Amino acid sequence: MLKRIKNLVGTVCLALSCLAVVPNSAFAHGEKALEPFIRMRTIQWYDVQFSQDKLAVNSEVAITGKFHVAEDWPSSVPKPDMAYLNVSTPGPVFIRTERYLNGQPWVSSAALKPGGDYDFKIVLKGRLPGRYHIHPFFNLHDAGAVMGPGHWVEVTGDAAAFSNTVKTLGGATIDMESVGFANGVSWHGLWIVLGTAWLLWWVRRPLFLPRYKMLQSGREQELITPLDKTIAKGILVVVPLFVFGAYALAESQYPNNIPLQTALDQIDPLPPVVNTSLVQIKVTRTEYHIAGRSMNMVAQIHNLSDQPVQIGEFTTANLRFINPAAGLPAKDQGDTMVAAKGLTVDDAQPIQPGETRTVRIAAADALWETEKLEGLFRDADSRMGGLLFLYDAGGKRYIASVSTAVIPKFD
């Protein structure tokens, strides 16, 4: 007996200790599960910033950034004719108060154009205290979610202090946290009381066995009494009258009600930011060295600008490989997805104006493996894509969206 009690106590303690180590909030959103070619060749995110890491309830954090819609959009992924810029959070711990695409307010979905450049801004307001890992991401119709870079944000303060009001076109100020709740509960309560009364009217009598026996013995008429019939007739008259009366009352209370809205937003891309033709890049061959976790590209670069340029960064699927030789200021906000010395170029000399040069670029880091991108060559579509960033001496940036087939190297 004592042993049983000990086992029971031990099991309970084990269960409680398991509960204690369960994290409070989700910090992975399935982004690694998405096929590499989709992450690399659909939405190419860059310059994503979070305005702050810590905010109080009712304060706001802005997520800003840019993305390029890859020209080499995978044939197996539906074109982005309906796309919704969302935020991956563990439920509405924030509310989204504003969202802009190319400076235009944006509340519904919109079509994105392959090859188009966009910048975005999402404003979130802290609702529930906690520390959350959040991402901007795109819901692409029939294709799924393509995550942008994630970031930890902490909300402090008292959840009860949260307020969210909206003004209607009629001029009423609405508290979104409570509007309609008491009214809804009242109507539900009323109908539940009436329904329960009907149920109790029948349940108060002997039910199954006696009624079955009476029915079988031909006493069916006794089972439904004249009073039952009167009540049922009353229901047939009173319930529809009451329902349509309440409907008319609601209509008169809210005469300017409108149907739910479904229109898509129409937003044009920005003037070209990526592939502007001042610096033209063509990647002619790419090999992935599995053992070295290195993506090696051969690229032909034609500099048509009036300044020497050098390669500073390669980014794909939210991984950033920085060329330390370019001497760029760090802008990674402590992001673990940045390989600060991950990019090397075989010829470190800047490419002169008018010069065409073939260079070998290596993006090497364990991130290829930890982010599950090294399995690219096992996909049915084993082409890679990404953005190459080049800079001139004055810090001006030239961006190229590149893509090629990938040849794996197993040795």
Place this chain on the structure above:
Amino acid sequence: MATTPFFDIPAQPYTGEKARLSRAYDYLILVLALFLFIGAFHLHMALTVGDWDFWLDWKDRQWWPLLTPLMAITFPAAVQAVLWTHFRLPLGATLCMACLLIGTWITRVFAYHYWNYFPINMVLPATLMPSALVLDAILMLSNSLTVTSIFGGMSFALLFYPSNWPIFAMFHMPVEYGNAQLTLADVFGFQYIRAGSPEYLRIIERGTLRTYGQYATPLSAFCSALLCTLMYPLWWHLGKWFATIRYVKAI
């Protein structure tokens, strides 16, 4: 054969210990039925009506009044088939709706509000209690599957939207938001983040069921009424088939 004047309960075939045991059996069945219908009917509605009942910004004037009664008349028809055919108990539909509401409110409060942080007003469920009361009353007064299918099925669907409009009308007030006209319900959908449910997934105002002079709801409601007249007898027979008394030799 004496009867109580007001409560009007007919003389019973069992007395004494038999009556007591029979009543205990009633309660046993009722409790089991309660849990069974809470679970099964709630699951059925979550799988078939789903988002239309979960979210304010899915409760549109076209698909919501079409699908909800059509999917909700199923269990009431089946349960009525059992309770009316064998026991002359006209409470199948009301019992189902009461169970559905219990299950739905538990889920909305604990799963949607406390677990997933949605404000409870964003996930208010719809009610079908008026439709159920009328369906039970029509079955009782007509004692006819045909009459109940036609008039009960139609009433069930036609009462749905006006029953719920007093709850949801206020969420259709127009708001200027993000340089667009939205309903208050649309604003809920935009503000309270649902990572897995982008706005474009909503099936509202789509397809060939167009408006007539900008009135969509009456068309949907009558379409649903027609379909409910067919769905009702289908599920009645399903209920009858499942509740066979082939193995009951004697009571």
